Amino acid sequence: MISEKTLQHPVLVLITFILLGVVGIFTIRKTAISLMPDVDMPYLMVSASYTNAGPETVEKAVTTLIENSLSSLSGLKNITSTSREERCTVSLEFNYGTDLDIATNDVRDKLDRVRRALPDNVTPTIFKMDSNSMPIMRIAIRGNRSADDLKQIAEDDVVDVLEQADGVGEASVMGGRSKIVRVELEQNRLKAYDLTLSQVSSALSKENLELGGGTITEGKTDYSIRTTGEYSSIEEINDTVIKHLTGYDVKLSDIGKAYMGYDDQKSIVYINGQEGVYISITKQSGENSVTVANNVYQKMEQLKTILPGDVSLEIIRDDTVSIRDTINTLLDSAWQGLLLAVIILYIFLCSFKTTIIIAISIPLSIMITLLAMNFAGITLNMMTLTGLILGVGMIVDASVVIIDNIYSYRSRGTKAKVAAVLGSSEMIMSVTSGNLTTICVFIPFLFYLKDLGWMGQMFKGIIFTVVIALVSSLFVAVFLVPVLAGHFLPLTNRNEKPIKSEFFKNLYAFFGRCQDKIQNVYGKALMAALNNRLATIFVCATALIASLLLIPTMRISMMTGGHDDSVTVQMSLPIGTTLSETEAVVSQFQEIIEKEIKGYKTLITSIGSGGRNGSSYSGSIQISLPPSNEQIDNDETIQKKLRAHFADFADVTFSFGRGFRRQMTGADLDIVLRSASLDDALAVANKVSAVMEEIADIGEPTIDTTEGLPQVEISIDRQRAYNFGVDVRTVANEINYSIEGVNATTFRKDGDEYSVYVMLRPEDRQKVIDLEQIYVQG
Numbered sequence: 001m002i003s004e005k006t007l008q009h010p011v012l013v014l015i016t017f018i019l020l021g022v023v024g025i026f027t028i029r030k031t032a033i034s035l036m037p038d039v040d041m042p043y044l045m046v047s048a049s050y051t052n053a054g055p056e057t058v059e060k061a062v063t064t065l066i067e068n069s070l071s072s073l074s075g076l077k078n079i080t081s082t083s084r085e086e087r088c089t090v091s092l093e094f095n096y097g098t099d100l101d102i103a104t105n106d107v108r109d110k111l112d113r114v115r116r117a118l119p120d121n122v123t124p125t126i127f128k129m130d131s132n133s134m135p136i137m138r139i140a141i142r143g144n145r146s147a148d149d150l151k152q153i154a155e156d157d158v159v160d161v162l163e164q165a166d167g168v169g170e171a172s173v174m175g176g177r178s179k180i181v182r183v184e185l186e187q188n189r190l191k192a193y194d195l196t197l198s199q200v201s202s203a204l205s206k207e208n209l210e211l212g213g214g215t216i217t218e219g220k221t222d223y224s225i226r227t228t229g230e231y232s233s234i235e236e237i238n239d240t241v242i243k244h245l246t247g248y249d250v251k252l253s254d255i256g257k258a259y260m261g262y263d264d265q266k267s268i269v270y271i272n273g274q275e276g277v278y279i280s281i282t283k284q285s286g287e288n289s290v291t292v293a294n295n296v297y298q299k300m301e302q303l304k305t306i307l308p309g310d311v312s313l314e315i316i317r318d319d320t321v322s323i324r325d326t327i328n329t330l331l332d333s334a335w336q337g338l339l340l341a342v343i344i345l346y347i348f349l350c351s352f353k354t355t356i357i358i359a360i361s362i363p364l365s366i367m368i369t370l371l372a373m374n375f376a377g378i379t380l381n382m383m384t385l386t387g388l389i390l391g392v393g394m395i396v397d398a399s400v401v402i403i404d405n406i407y408s409y410r411s412r413g414t415k416a417k418v419a420a421v422l423g424s425s426e427m428i429m430s431v432t433s434g435n436l437t438t439i440c441v442f443i444p445f446l447f448y449l450k451d452l453g454w455m456g457q458m459f460k461g462i463i464f465t466v467v468i469a470l471v472s473s474l475f476v477a478v479f480l481v482p483v484l485a486g487h488f489l490p491l492t493n494r495n496e497k498p499i500k501s502e503f504f505k506n507l508y509a510f511f512g513r514c515q516d517k518i519q520n521v522y523g524k525a526l527m528a529a530l531n532n533r534l535a536t537i538f539v540c541a542t543a544l545i546a547s548l549l550l551i552p553t554m555r556i557s558m559m560t561g562g563h564d565d566s567v568t569v570q571m572s573l574p575i576g577t578t579l580s581e582t583e584a585v586v587s588q589f590q591e592i593i594e595k596e597i598k599g600y601k602t603l604i605t606s607i608g609s610g611g612r613n614g615s616s617y618s619g620s621i622q623i624s625l626p627p628s629n630e631q632i633d634n635d636e637t638i639q640k641k642l643r644a645h646f647a648d649f650a651d652v653t654f655s656f657g658r659g660f661r662r663q664m665t666g667a668d669l670d671i672v673l674r675s676a677s678l679d680d681a682l683a684v685a686n687k688v689s690a691v692m693e694e695i696a697d698i699g700e701p702t703i704d705t706t707e708g709l710p711q712v713e714i715s716i717d718r719q720r721a722y723n724f725g726v727d728v729r730t731v732a733n734e735i736n737y738s739i740e741g742v743n744a745t746t747f748r749k750d751g752d753e754y755s756v757y758v759m760l761r762p763e764d765r766q767k768v769i770d771l772e773q774i775y776v777q778g
Helices: 002-008 010-030 055-070 100-117 147-163 187-192 197-207 234-238 289-303 319-349 352-375 382-411 416-447 454-488 502-531 533-553 579-596 635-643 660-665 678-693 718-724 728-740 768-773
Strands: 043-049 076-084 087-094 125-128 135-143 168-174 179-185 209-218 221-229 241-245 248-251 256-262 268-271 277-283 311-318 566-572 602-607 618-624 653-656 742-749 752-760
Touching: 002 010, 002 416, 002 454, 010 352, 010 454, 043 055, 043 100, 055 076, 055 087, 055 100, 087 100, 100 125, 135 147, 135 289, 135 319, 147 168, 147 277, 147 289, 147 311, 168 289, 179 187, 179 197, 179 234, 187 768, 197 209, 197 241, 197 728, 197 742, 197 752, 234 256, 268 277, 268 579, 277 289, 289 311, 289 319, 311 319, 311 602, 311 618, 319 352, 319 382, 319 502, 352 382, 352 454, 382 416, 382 454, 416 454, 502 533, 566 579, 566 635, 579 602, 579 618, 579 635, 635 653, 718 728, 728 742, 728 752
Parallel strands: 179 752
Antiparallel strands: 043 087, 043 125, 076 087, 135 277, 135 311, 168 277, 179 256, 209 221, 241 248, 268 602, 566 618, 566 653, 602 618, 742 752
8 A cells, every 4th residue: 555655664755755845945946937927929920121112112012922922821810911111011820839930931931932023132031929029127327418428328338238137138228319420411512513412422431441451471471461441530531532623622521511410310208207218128038027137137236337427227117026016916825825724724623733734735735836837847927826826725635634534543542653554545546536536627728728829828827737736735645644644743632642731622622612513504504405405406406597697797808807007108190290299299298197197106208219210200108107006096097087188189199008908918809991992991990990989988999000101202204314314213312312311331439330321411401392402413
């Protein structure tokens, strides 16, 4: 018998469980902690860039070809695409359970076949969608300096150090402008000297070179040859000869000026109402958020010794705080439940030794469960901890059944060791079958995990945790409990060792009377049920039928109620609105937030989307909130207060960004419009959106397709262009360089690199009529 063999080697059994417990304790420190389980998202994205192409051109020349080539992929569920200025993205959704590595190879093969049909220099890139790719932390850089200077410090001194932290995938700087060498040319001077921006850019590029020239041998020594012709100062750039005229060298300073400046402002960031700069930290795929955050904290301490005295770092948003709070709350619930379970057991068993044995078996089972979870790569998150809390009540069952049967034998006078053998042997099959029955309940879920999709991914952690906890509790009950009850903590009966303390006599007598009352009430209820069998069956059947009928009335949702720790308000003005006008509107709405919203931590205002081709007509305000128990206005209250002011801003479209719960569950309702005409589809979408806005229970509907910018089309007279010896590409490039500027070369100074942008003066590129003054040379 297992129990008899176990009791023959009690020390070995005890040491084995002690080792498992110690390893489990050390494992807790290294167990990965996250808010939600790691979900394998069955998504791939294909992205491609097509320089200087509009959305419609991108769709016809790139997007349609890629979509058609990928539509026959195995396991593909949905395919969607977005075409925008110079870029397209094609999103692929596969069935859950699809091997993304194989799917990626299939996508790559399909793209290779269509690559020849794509325009030149268009190379599609494949990305895997990662649910953990969102920023986990935002760090503001504070100092009595301009936002542009703070951005320079962040890029030069901070970013590289933070990216050295283990687990950090990227540290990106938001806010401020990048430092560049601005070469601003005067349109009338260019025309006077018969020059174009392309010629100026080419001249600067040719004069700023450092090239190797091979090696030369003189005597016994080899010398490497290198031509050093890079600019060493801004003055050298201004003195660059652009063109030679009869008896005169036209220098850059004759047609404009070069100076250290900043890129044209495309976006603005405000932190609590002041223009600022922050660094967004994104962790690597598969890394644990809390561990990465701890590594970043260490790097921030290291940066204190590197940064100037008047510059400091401040964490303005840390998503791991909510993770830690949630996990700590669940841990508190776990140990409180454990304590209550032990107290209840003591009340009913009325024995210190039996209670101590059970008190040992519960945490030991949990330690073994955590150890198994660590080996299986399961993180400690909200779902697995919920499973662990559920398992605490189940864990104790097997040990209680066995210890109660052992105590029953001891009460009849059987010796402790014999009672442990007999009591555990009788109950082994019972507790094993009971635990296996519970485990079998979860087996169907394992077969249908793929069909359950996202929910299957989420609940997989609970299933595995409960199963592991039940198996470990059975392991403890069968092997450890008999050893403790029969050898190390031998149970006694009241005849062999009567209670001497009056306090415990009275306490146990009180517990006994309470149990007797419970038994009497149960006995009377049982007799009443047996004496009225038909009525009992009728009541039970009625309750069953009523519960089934109430199922359709239940409120079903993907996530339970709760509150997010941030609210993001997104604003879109009419397309083409200038950055300054957008800033004025967003700042006005920010003032409303500051006056009406109570108890927020941080306001991060972003205006414009950034980049050289960024949009200037959109903005957002992120309101960071304290933990739920400290919030004055929660996310729902804030949304209600802000909605009341939406009507005060004409021609502004408002929406709320997705909080944590909406990110996990998606939109409540998606309406897809299909049409061969994009204009017709947009018109119908706007009508549907207007109808939905009038429904009180619906929030802010959004349309995922936006109209293009107001456009100035330049039509080329081909015959006149031919007569002047000018082609369309030359004209298009000259216009692009004049308005957007062109990166001519790189200026290096003191170990730093600065892009040299050649552009027209701001006053020469502000109006549509300025396009007619752009000089093109054949």
